[in-house]
Amino acid sequence: MRHAPAGLLFFCFAFHGLASGVGGQDGGEGEGWRMEGRGNPKRSRYDVVVVGSGPNGLAAAVALAREGLGVLVVEAAALPGGGMRTAELTLPGFRHDVCSAVHPMGMASPFFGSLGLERFGLEWRHPEVVVAHPLDGGRAGLMYRDLARTVDGMGSDGAAWRGIFGPLVERLPRLWHDLLGPLPLVPRDVVGLMKFGRTAVRSAASLVRGSFRTPEVQALFAGNAAHSVLPLERGLTSAVGLALGMAGHSGGWPVVRGGSGQLAAALVRCLEASGGEIVCGWRVRSLAELPAASAYLFDTSPGELASVCGSRLPAGYVRRLLRYRYGPGVCKLDLALSEPIPWTNDGCRRAGTVHVGGGHEEVEASERDCWGTRQNDRPFVLVAQQSVCDPDRAPAGRQVAWAYCHVPHGSTQDMRAAILGQIERFAPGFRDTVLAESVMGPAAYEAYNPNNVGGDVIGGVVDAGQLYTRPVTRWNPWTTPAGDIFLCSASTPPGPGVHGMCGWHAARTVLRKVFGRRVSLETH
Numbered sequence: 001m002r003h004a005p006a007g008l009l010f011f012c013f014a015f016h017g018l019a020s021g022v023g024g025q026d027g028g029e030g031e032g033w034r035m036e037g038r039g040n041p042k043r044s045r046y047d048v049v050v051v052g053s054g055p056n057g058l059a060a061a062v063a064l065a066r067e068g069l070g071v072l073v074v075e076a077a078a079l080p081g082g083g084m085r086t087a088e089l090t091l092p093g094f095r096h097d098v099c100s101a102v103h104p105m106g107m108a109s110p111f112f113g114s115l116g117l118e119r120f121g122l123e124w125r126h127p128e129v130v131v132a133h134p135l136d137g138g139r140a141g142l143m144y145r146d147l148a149r150t151v152d153g154m155g156s157d158g159a160a161w162r163g164i165f166g167p168l169v170e171r172l173p174r175l176w177h178d179l180l181g182p183l184p185l186v187p188r189d190v191v192g193l194m195k196f197g198r199t200a201v202r203s204a205a206s207l208v209r210g211s212f213r214t215p216e217v218q219a220l221f222a223g224n225a226a227h228s229v230l231p232l233e234r235g236l237t238s239a240v241g242l243a244l245g246m247a248g249h250s251g252g253w254p255v256v257r258g259g260s261g262q263l264a265a266a267l268v269r270c271l272e273a274s275g276g277e278i279v280c281g282w283r284v285r286s287l288a289e290l291p292a293a294s295a296y297l298f299d300t301s302p303g304e305l306a307s308v309c310g311s312r313l314p315a316g317y318v319r320r321l322l323r324y325r326y327g328p329g330v331c332k333l334d335l336a337l338s339e340p341i342p343w344t345n346d347g348c349r350r351a352g353t354v355h356v357g358g359g360h361e362e363v364e365a366s367e368r369d370c371w372g373t374r375q376n377d378r379p380f381v382l383v384a385q386q387s388v389c390d391p392d393r394a395p396a397g398r399q400v401a402w403a404y405c406h407v408p409h410g411s412t413q414d415m416r417a418a419i420l421g422q423i424e425r426f427a428p429g430f431r432d433t434v435l436a437e438s439v440m441g442p443a444a445y446e447a448y449n450p451n452n453v454g455g456d457v458i459g460g461v462v463d464a465g466q467l468y469t470r471p472v473t474r475w476n477p478w479t480t481p482a483g484d485i486f487l488c489s490a491s492t493p494p495g496p497g498v499h500g501m502c503g504w505h506a507a508r509t510v511l512r513k514v515f516g517r518r519v520s521l522e523t524h
Contacts, residue, residue, distance in 0.1 A: 041072050045291060045292040047294050049296050050074070050296075051284050051296065051298045052298060052299030054083055055083070055084060056500055057082065057503060058271060061073045061276050061297075062270050063503070063507035064511070069515070072291060073271070073279070079264075081263075083498065086098065086260055086262070090435070090438050091435060093395040094336040094395070095258065096438070099260070099449070102255055103256065104247035105498055108172075110501070111499070111500050120273070122263060125257050125389040127352030129142055129348075129352070130145055130252055130253045130351070130353065131220070131224070135215055135216060135359060141220030143249075145249060154214065154216070165242075168242065169250055177189075181505070196242060202235065202236075204241055208225075218360040221241045223357065223363060225240045226240075230461075231367055231371055259393065263498070293484075297486045297510065300451060301491060302471040304451070306322055317480065320471075324466075327456050329411055330406060331404060331411070332439070333437055333438070335401040336399075336436040337400065337401055338434075338435055339399060339433050340433075341383075341401060341427045344427065355383075356382075356403075371408070374408075379422065380406070381422045382404055385400075405422075407441070410443075412441065414439065414441065415441075451489065462495050467493075470493055478492050486509060492505070492506065
């Protein structure tokens, strides 16, 4: 059966899962799987070579190795992982997530769920409060994993929240298979897709004004929808708020014990247990330098694919790759803290994620401004408090925090003061807890990982004009005009997020087109 590209969970990314990599800086210390230097492949020929070891590259490699194929993964950085890396960016003993930090889509991923990654050392940690959104005056909107508990705390908006999320959550996990996959000719859950779609097509701004009345709940939904990295007045941005709410009320928004690098470590162990190999410290400049293989998969940006494989691809296709659109960048702070952030609202102190940006109008203004040249002086800030539920992140009694805002593409403005100011606004005395800080802007993110073009950490704009055409308009978006070259990065459906599903779909395509096999997720 042929499939057309689809998946409405393309939006669930921003702070959760960023891109995979063909280049970057070293990750954290003390990982048992640390591999430095170029090394050497063990064989002169493989069935498949995967370039880039982000969540999608590793997912593709694992899926293919588990089918008995000879698989080599090549990574430019000294550590595998792409966006899944952890490092001591501030002070010794403080472990910071370099890119992805919180993983709702990692929990929701049908492929990751099929692997039993806990056998390879993965341990999820869940905060009591999934996400909090503080407002001036000490109020806050709170979302828990338990839908009933969330609704009970929402007052007059509780019924509306239950009416939106209850019918969707009860259809999980089956609905995730349709939303995270290519659109099947016969969806598994037609009713569920219809329930999701009739709300998802709306703009988040219109849904907030039309469905909710309390400032706390309006801000809570707007903050979730702002992970779209789109102006919230645009259609389809409600899909983001829906998807993240569904994830929060089912699997939650967990962090990985010890840092996101441990998710990469578990995937590498799973790959090696299936007979796959990985070589780090090898920046691929040309397809000709790679070992012979029947298929090559690229967990890279469309531009990097064009650069490495341009001689094998039609000129028209290369031009289309180079026209791929990127959106706003990010400016991120990693903070070593002497104590927990002193939020005025107690619920914020128990949350793994805090959305900082005031009421929904303020969030909308910030997300609108980052698409222009004006930098908002009160940005919407996404804060992850990993050590709320993972004490392994910092020395005893200390804490780590991770905070970023969206900025115009390629911006050079240092947003450190604005980010700190927004947190201080809702947590007076916060600045006094900061022991050390590290900042990464768009240029630093692109240097860390070439997939983050202009600081865009989600692999390119995901709007109505670039939803079904990631990276170009093709019936099967993971293929290229060259029959042995494939793309598996977040620049393909279902898009950004640490879920590995782009890689799994690409692997399934390779199995069918190159090796004449079919693979079903349920059989593994």
